[in-house]
Amino acid sequence: MGTTQPYLMLYAIQEHEGWDTHLECGAKKLGYRWQARGRVWQDSQRKPAKNKFEYADGFKTSLIRLAHKKHAIAITSHRYYFEASSKWPTEIPSWRLFPNGEMPSPLAPSKVISSIKAFHGALTRDDNFLAPEPIDLIVSKSNLTNGTKRIFGKDLREFPLNLSPGTNLSRVGPERNPDNFKLLLCCFSDDPRTLEIYSYHLKDAFRRMNVYLNLKIIHPKEIQYEINNGSSPVVLFGVNGKKGERLRAEEASFLDGLDAQRIPYRLFSLDNSALKWSAFDQAGILLESAGGSAYSVRLPAINSKHPLVFIGLDLGHPKHRKHSWLVATLVNEKGHLIGYWRGKQVRDETIREKSLVDALNWCYLTLRKNFAGNYLPLILRDGRMFQHEKLEVYEPFFNNGFSFVEVIKHPVPLMITGESCAQEGSFCKPKGSDYDFIVTSRSRNQSQINLPLKTRLVHDGLSLGKEVVSDLIVGLCYAPTLGLSPTRSPAPIYWSNGLAAIGETNHQFSGLHHVPHN
Structure with a gap:
């Protein structure tokens, strides 16, 4: 296998039934601990962290479906955190354990790759259950970002x-x-200094972009006066607390009032120590919320006189709730969010047919109004279609003139070029696989691993072809979002995933009232 082309750290197996039991035995013989869901580490590698916790850099083994009766094993790096007195990893996410960002530095990507190779080599030294070499590919390339500007x-x-x-x-x-x-710009804090600092950085950010900004610092109770006087503002609201914490009652009530009147708003943290960078990163979505546009994307061209429209579908599951949220988003061929539908259904991993019909009907009516029926819908489903979900439900809304793609974020293997993570735009197609693997973008943090997406073209009524669909998926990861950095997921999935996650402790995607929605 050449070192200049990307490949997957994905290994064929003899039989997928009982794969975890077999690997558990092999790992334990090598002195590793094993826990359900393929979690592997060595107690001898546990090290102290702050907040009275310990950590160990281990591995996670996952069964990857490639086709009917064809599977392989992915080995990825994973860091486990332990309460000092416990022999099992905690389920508390790392951002809760270290709310002030003092978590230990991650392993360098080169160290991650070498450790996975060593672990795989040890597992296969005296056992042929796992293939000794990565799975064969029929396509491997690294230029999918070239077609988008x-x-x-x-x-x-x-x-x-x-x-x-x-x-x-x-x-x-x-x-x-x-x-x-x-x-x-407003908040309920009695100390106005943070608002003044943020105001300075916002004005500086838009001055650098040569954009005139009419910014006013006011108390939340004065917002209604501005609205009643015919103003059409965007509200930037400062809140206390950190990620995952509930808003205070008066803050939540204030946002409810903005939602009721569909006033566009964004939030920022009053505890953020990097307000300068926050201000510039928010510039794009603030422009969009006010009716402007920071930038667009020019996606790879297709041979059609009608525009492409992208529909993103996701099903979110709030913790400790009996319902799920189905979200459908609309993104135009320039990469901009142009609408969304959000609705409840009984908690279920499967999209219920009634919920889907309601979402598709809203999409159909909105698109008919915007494009007079002359558009080409490419539907991106976050995750795989479950057994009871049928393509026939979509046909009455699009007359079979649509394409449908599954976009799966996890589990996935690492994609490697030589001894480094594959660059953005890299693509691998395993031999005998229904699925493709694409590294869409590079992480903002250079020490983090760039994980690929796993995609499958389920239906291609538009006759786009797998190659064009892959190019479009990559291009949509560079479309306008809440920030200025590219995203791992294409924009329709990014928006639907975020909107489905809105809840009592997550307001990151709240306030998107600058586009039509139900």
Whole structure:
């Protein structure tokens, strides 16, 4: 296998039945502990962390379905945290264990890769259950980002994806300025200094983009006066606390009032020590919320006179609740969110037919209004279709003229080029597999591993072909979102996943009232 082309750390197995029992025996013989869901570590590698916790860098083994009766094993790196007196890892997420960011530094990607190779080598030394070499590929390439460009500035200048959107905004400005950009900055804190600091950084960010900003610091109780006077503001609301914490009652009530009137808003943390970077990162979505556009994407062209429209579907499951949220999002071919539908159903991993019909009917009516029926829908499903979900439900809304793709985020194997993580735009197609694997973007943190997506073209009524669909999925990961960095998931999935996660302790995607929704 050549070292210049990407490959997957994915290993064929003789039989997928009982795979975990077989690997458990092998790992224990090597001195590892094993826990359900393929979690592996060595107690001798436990090290002290802050907050009276310990950690160990181990592995996670996962069964990866490639086709009917064809599976393989992925081995990935995983860090486990332990309460000092416990022999089993805690289920508490690391961001809760270390709310102030003092968690131990992650392993370098090169160290991760070498440790996985060593563990795999030890497992296969005296046992042929796992193949000794990675699974064979029929396609391997690394150029899927070449077909998409970002568009900035009033003169619609195109830039390659490897150039920073922040730099492009500072050089040529946004694609479209809002007609009347009024931003109301407010919070319930008695100390106005944080608002003044954030106001300074926001004004500086938009000054660098040559955007006029009418910013006003007010008390939340004064918002209604601004609205009653005919103002159409965007509200930027500061809240106390950290990720995963509930809002205070008065904060939650204030947001309920904005939602009832469909006033666009964004949140920021009053405890954020990096307000300068937060201000610039929020610039894009603030422009969108006011009717402007920071940038668009030019996706790979298809041979059609009608525009592509992307529909993202996701099913979210709030903790300790008896319902699930189904979300359908609409994204145009320039990468912009243009609408969404959000509805409850009985808690279930399967999208219920009635919920799906309601979502598709809303999408159909919205798209008919926007495009007069002349559009090509590409549907992206977050996760795999379950047994009781049928493509026939979609046909009456799109007359079979649609394509449908499963986009699976986990479990997935690592994709490697030589001794490094594969670069963004890398693509692998295993031999005999129904699925493709794509590294769509690079993590903002250079020490983090870039995990691929696993995709399957289930239905191709638009006759796009797998190659074009893969190019489009990569391009959509560089579309406008809440921040300026590319995302691992394509924009329709990014938005649907975030909107499905809204709850009492998660308001990251709340306030998106600048686009039509139910």
